[in-house]
Amino acid sequence: MSALGGPAQTAGVQSPTGMGLAISIILIIVALALAFFLVQMAGLLALVGIIIGGVLIGFGVHFVPVGGAPAAMGQAPGIATGVAMLAAGAGLAGLFGGAWAAPLGFPLALAGGAIGGGLLMAITCTMVNVIYIFGMGIPAASGKVAKDPITGDTFPEYKSQGTEGHGLPFISWVGGVVGGALGGLGGTLIYLELLDIYQAQMPALLGATVEQIAPIAISLAGVFAVGMFLMNAVLAAYNITGTIEGPHDPKFKRFPRAIIAAAAASAVAGIFAIGLLELVGVF
């Protein structure tokens, strides 16, 4: 992750390969067919929800401005931590809010999840700028664009010599909040879909009421949602390779590849999560 070494990274669009696309589509179709076979229409719809949730997470991670190790030295713009880690922090905070609001209905839980993720990123991005400005005396300067697309601020004259830029320009702040919100939305969607499936299946399987199985259903859905969140965040981080400044970064255009990968991975992981109880029932 050093700014010094490593092979040169190709910026900009990197389209998915034909083979990758074909395998992903096959995996998704097989997973959907299995979901229908195992849990009928409810399973199919739940898996579609899980795939959408995974895609939202994978897409959202591309918005989060992450500068990694170079940002910690003021050598590159963004937040000085890893892509997957920051996105996971935001998305899981969103999941916390979404799960809390789940009894109030589907739309409210999704909105609560999105706002929870966005709120974490809004506060974190602001505090990052507080440290850059008041702790290090460094104004924000993007290394990828000469002008902030939102505020119109120019950057080249503020960039320190020998660096790729530093700080967190306003476009990156907005990207962080959008990314956190999409992550929180996706994580909550996965959680709600799995919770529905478990709450429908468990009472019959365990011979108990919905209230009695609620703690197990919530725990299982929560653990799977966290796992799928991390999986999709890491997939997107591999697509980004290192650092990204936000939606204005040329690397942002790589997102179609991450969306396809996130959809395929979520479909495969989702079928295991959905089919878990069927499998337990067999034994």
Added chain:
Amino acid sequence: MEEIVFGIGITALAGALATVAGAAEDTESDIGSQGDPNSQVQLAPQMGYIHRIFNKAIAGEPPAYGLWVALGAGLAWAFMAMHINPILAIVLGSALAVFVQGVYATTAYLGRTASLAKFGQPVYIDILKSMTTVTMAHAFIAIFATVAMCHLMISALGHPFPLPLLGLVWGIALGAAGSATGNPFYGKERQYQEQKFGAGVPISASGNIVRYAEAGQRNSLDNGFFSAKLGGPASGICFGLIVFFELWRTVVFEPLAAGWGAVIVGVIVILIFAIIDRYIEVWARKTFGPYVAPEEASS
């Protein structure tokens, strides 16, 4: 009404615990060089700069704290299931989790530093003995405060997640907030203290970290002393604000507009932070002005 007042009290307490946790987490990670500046601690011997800085960065802060807090929360949850008093259970769970952190710190330091043997970097046993216990002490505070906060969210505010899962969620969020806020201050302002204030570190200076203190060689306790002045408290405020606003908007405003009150207030809080961020960004551009190259190269 009484319920809302009680909820606000718990929210404030959880926010305070989160603030302490965030400050302890960042100071712990800076003493252990676990954040992104670890790249420089690892790079320095390769560039010929032998140092006495601790280095336990074999995992990022969010997954590491996710593990430790989930472990502390899981053990506390098991102790509570055995009808042990919750406070004692949380202390015991956190203490056991800290031993795992201690083992992690020891093996990480030995492994990372031994890998630099071919560059002449020694493994200092005195550093291992004196730093590990200090990181463990800070980690205990961070884990205890976070597990206690999670317990409050469940027992007093009624969050549906079980304690270990909530520990994992907030442990990862704690690491994310702490590493995002505290890393630049430790990386730029401490490890590259000799570089000019008000500018990024030139890439050509990478690896040339400050290795000498007022007397003798600098070690990671000196770094903890430094980052506890701003990086740590700022990380604490960051995580404290996150937890406080997340709980506050739900506890106070969820009863309004059939639950949508919490969402609307969340959007308003995000907009307020957008205004604060934009204000300080403009303030910095006006106050500091464009970059002026120093007369002598500082690297």
